[in-house]
Amino acid sequence: MGLKLSKQGPARVANKKVYHLQYQFLAYITKSSFIRNLVSKQRRRMLVGGYDLDMSYITDRVLAMSFPAERMRAFYRNPLWQVKSVLDMRHQGHYKAGKGRTGLMVCAYLVYGGMTAEEALQLYAYKRTTNNEGVSIPSQRRYVGYWASILCFPRGVHDGPPDVRLPKKCSRQLLRIRLYDTVNINSVFFVVSELQEIPGQLYRPPVEISKSCCRSVKKGFQRSPGPRYYVSFIEGDEGNKLESQEPRVVVQMDTESSILYQKTCLEHCFEKPVQVSGDVRVIFYQKMIGSRLFYACFNTAFIKKGLLQFSLRDLDKVGSQGRSICGPAFCLELQFGPANPKGSLDENNDDSF
Known part of the structure; x- marks a missing residue:
């Protein structure tokens, strides 16, 4: 009968040493601000309580910072324990990420x-x-x-x-999408989505309501549509139709001419207008799957005219691919039908913000 020795004893000792070295390395990295300075880029940093943190006082009562991190992300983000220490020190009991x-x-x-x-x-x-x-x-x-x-x-x-004064809900009919002054591309895919409410939930997910493709319109092309007529009634303060008023006829003409088509543009006209309401996002792709170019976000309650126009700087997430198809006079144009009078806002407001 012999004595059987455990082979796990030395391994456990080695593991403890590894864990200790990892802890020391983590402590050293989190004390060093070099990596975090690289990540924060142009955001201002603040030295407080012996910590170098990515945070700024906008006013005496408003503090902005990147989201606190734990574990490995604490190497390059604000460590959670450091943020907690600073907030406990300066704003105990009142905590309210980034830029x-x-x-x-x-x-x-x-x-x-x-x-x-x-x-x-x-x-x-x-x-x-x-x-x-x-x-x-x-x-x-x-x-x-x-x-x-x-x-x-x-x-x-x-x-x-x-x-x-919250605006009333206002739905609009999206009639046409155009992209002016595009280069090196003959077609662009797009997806129209809107945020829709789910009963019992605060989060409103984006729901796709239409997708298609804008194609190149050749120079000299002329569309031959007839005028579209929209009939609406003038309403009183209580939302009742005024008997003394005749029905008001709103006429929208398609005033296309060959001069317009001397420009290079991509276009899609909806055979059936797309009804959009509330917060809307239109994403553009070079291909139907992947290769996003850019997107535009807006709310239908704030559209005061029949057209919304976006320059390149008005679009979100414009990357190198997006810039590569845009000429110096690039413009995204969305055309809508007349607004529902019940959802209209003050006439003095305009579309541009």
């Missing part, structure tokens, strides 16, 4: 406090970044403008909160 979505909410708060949309965006960019590029995604900037347009500050009330 874009954070900036959208911060700017909305600043606008609610009395700033214009542009003033809020400029202040956030100055306070949060070193290159004055705060909220850089065009649709986020557009929605800050939407928010500003529905706030009404009462006159004669010092520091009083504004009234929030």
Whole structure:
């Protein structure tokens, strides 16, 4: 009978040494700000409580930062325990990630406090970044403008909160999509989606409602459509039709001419108009699967005219592929039918934000 020795003893000791070395390495990396400085790029950093963190005070009461991280991501993001330590030290009991979505909410708060949309965006960019590029995604900037347009500050009330006048739901018929001044491409695929409510859920997922392809329109091409007539009634304050008023006829003419088609453009005309409502996104692809070029986001309640036009800088997520098909005068144009009068806003507002 002999004594059987365990072979796991030395292995356990070795594992403990490895874990200890990993812990020391993690502690060293998280104390070093070199990698995190590379990741934060142009965002301003702040030294507080002995920590070098990616965070900025926009005002005395608004603090913006990247989302706190744990484990391996703490190598290059704000470590959660460091953020917690700073917030416990400076703002105990009141915690409310980053630059874009954070900036959208911060700017909305600043606008609610009395700033214009542009003033809020400029202040956030100055306070949060070193290159004055705060909220850089065009649709986020557009929605800050939407928010500003529905706030009404009462006159004669010092520091009083504004009234929030939410627009009525307004659906529009998308008739046509055009892309002007495109180069090196004969067709572009697109997908139209809108956010739709799900009963019992706060999250509204995007739902695809149409997809097709814009194709090249040849020079000299002329369309020969007839005028489209839309009939609506003038309504009273209570939503009732006024008996003293005759039906109002709204006429929309397709005024195409050969001059327009001297430009290079890609076009898709919907055989049956696509009904869109609320928050809408139109994504463009070089191919039907993958190869996204860019996309446009908007809300139908804020469309005041029959056309929405986007320059290249008004589009989201424009990469190298997207830029490669756009000439210097590139323009995305969406044409809509007349708005439902029940969903219309003040006539003084316009489409551009």
